[in-house]
Amino acid sequence: MPQGKVILGDIESKEYRNLNNIKDAKKIDVTKDTKEEASSFLRTAKSTFKINPNLVLLKCALFLYFGGISAVNPFYTVLMRNIGLNIEEIGIISACLPFAALVGAPIAGMLSDKLGQYRYVLIGTLICAIISQTCTLFADARTPDTFESYNSSAILYNPNNKTQLRIIASNWNFTKPLSTVRFTIPNSNNSYGCVATEKPINFNVIEEKGLTLFGNADVNLTRCTSQTEVEIIALEFVDIQRDIEHRYIHLRGFWMFFIIRVIANAMTSSCFVLFDAIVLSMVKEHNGDYGKQRFFSMLGLGSISPLSGVLVDWFSSIKGSRDYSVIFYFSDVFLFIVILLVWKLDVKAEKTQGSFFKNLQKLITIPEIPVFLFFMVLLGSNWGLTDSYLFIFLTDELNAPVSLLGLSITVGCFCGLPFLSISNQIIKKVGIMPMFLLAYLAHAARFIGYSFLQDPWITLAIESLKFLSYHLLQCAACNFCSLKAPKGLLATLTSIFGVSHYHLGRSAGAYAGGLLISQFGVRESFRIFAYAAILIGTSYMLIEFFILRRVARSRALREKETEHKDHEAPFLPAQ
DSSP states (O other), X not given: OHHHHHHHHHHHHHHHHHHHHHHHHHHHHHHHHHHHHHHHHXXXXXXXXXXXXXXXXXXXXXXXXXXHHHHHGGGHHHHHHHTTOOHHHHHHHXXXXXXXXHHHHXXXXXXXXXXXXXXXXXXXXXXXHHHHHHHGGGOOOOOOOOOEEOSXXXXXXXXXXOOEEEEOOSSOOOOSOEEEEEEEOOXXXXXXXXXOOSSOEEXXXXXXXXXXXXXXXXXOOTTSOTTSOEEEEEEEEEEHHHHHHHHHHHHHHHHHHHHHHHHHHHHHHHHHHHHHHHHHHHHHHHTOOXXXXXXXXXXXXXXXXXXXXXXXXXXXXXXTSOOOHHHHHHHHHHHHHHHHHHHHOOOOOOOOOSOHHHHHHHHHTSTHHHHHHHHHHHHHHHHXXXXXXXXXXXXXXXXXXHHHHHHHHHHHHHTTHHHHTTHHHHHHHHOHHHHHHHHHHHHHHHHHHHHTOOSGGGHHHHHTTHIIIIIHHHHHHHHHHHHHOOTTOHHHHHHHHHHIIIIIHHHHHHHHHHHHHHHHOHHHHHXXXXXXXXXXXXXXXXXXXXXXXXXXXXXXXXXXXXXXXHHHSOOOOOO
């Protein structure tokens, strides 16, 4: 028994020592894992903030280009008002601009692929952009105010709802045919139901019978009852010949601005897609990160625009009148520097072979590409809805201040910057297709948030979701184009993506949104778009996982078999 106890004690002591050894080993493993995690984190941080010297010029060019374009783009609408265009004419020009991008961007992409020279095509497009945007300053649709004043007064009356002016001919000597009469209604006529006017009323003359003029005014005068003759004062007249001259001057200014603005928009849209192609090419060549280059684009886009507003106010205060020319020259300087930087870039582009239609057929015959473009159009329609109707909703229903509208743009721009700096790691972890689904879901979340919104300042929180619906989406889409584009067709595919998402999709969303809002209201339309975004995004994922991946695998196997057969083919000497 004593001997047995000794043996048992030895066994217990050995087990205890073994247990301690296991615990020590586990502690060592935990410490080792912690050190490896720390070193991995440090490597990731270093790679995130490390600047690739081969891409420094590209970053500078992107910052200056997007900054230069953002300096002028927000001011085109007020510039059109400043040169004398009316609301209808501004609407016509704005409606035609997407069609200019639809034509210009694909042509630029195909031309650069055909020549195999992204740099030279971009430089030429930048030169055209500088010339066209500067030429918009020389379009002028304003007409001189050349009304001729007379001391005569007149009687305004409205028999049978047909407005008439009867001239009191005390010193009437105007013998030319008239087109327009301008007058004011004095305070003494308030008792007749007419509202006194501080600004003159324009009366367009349709017919003259002696001293009585028949026509219609540019304001509603039916409150001036047909039973009462209302005396008016401060008559001024424009004869028909002078009116024709004025209309010609106005139309000449309108068409001049229209043509130049359309060309300028086509050039800037082409520059966008060409820059994307150059970024993808250089990132691939120098093992860079697309998101980091996009970071500097967004930085320029968000930082230069407020500065341009300060420049307009400063220059206008010196000149004594509102003048926007300084920001156009400011933008020209930026774009000229961009040309010099692009000239120094080392861009290697593959030259495409064959005709345009054969190359287009290459894109169509890869099933993933047309499906991708179709769903990008649908995804762009979500952006079109918010871009067209969000500010109207905020101002009309929630009485949001104008400062909030500008601040929401800034938040939407800068919220994506931290994610762009690590976009490569995010896309590798998540995957390209899941990023597309997340973009759809981010749009859906924004729409649901807006549909229940009561406090307009919460818009800033909702707009922060743009890091998924815009910033990371752009990175994922460009990665897709880089992976799927056939040899020599990278610029073509990126240009078609840009047109599909940012122009076709935007237009479709604006149109569909307008129809829904007219039927169901803004809030319910937001909800409908949210449900549609969830459904469409999920459908795209299912199509990708269950159909397109199988098609891609079978195509890859066929290509490998073809290559294998080519390698094994016997060498036949010439007879």
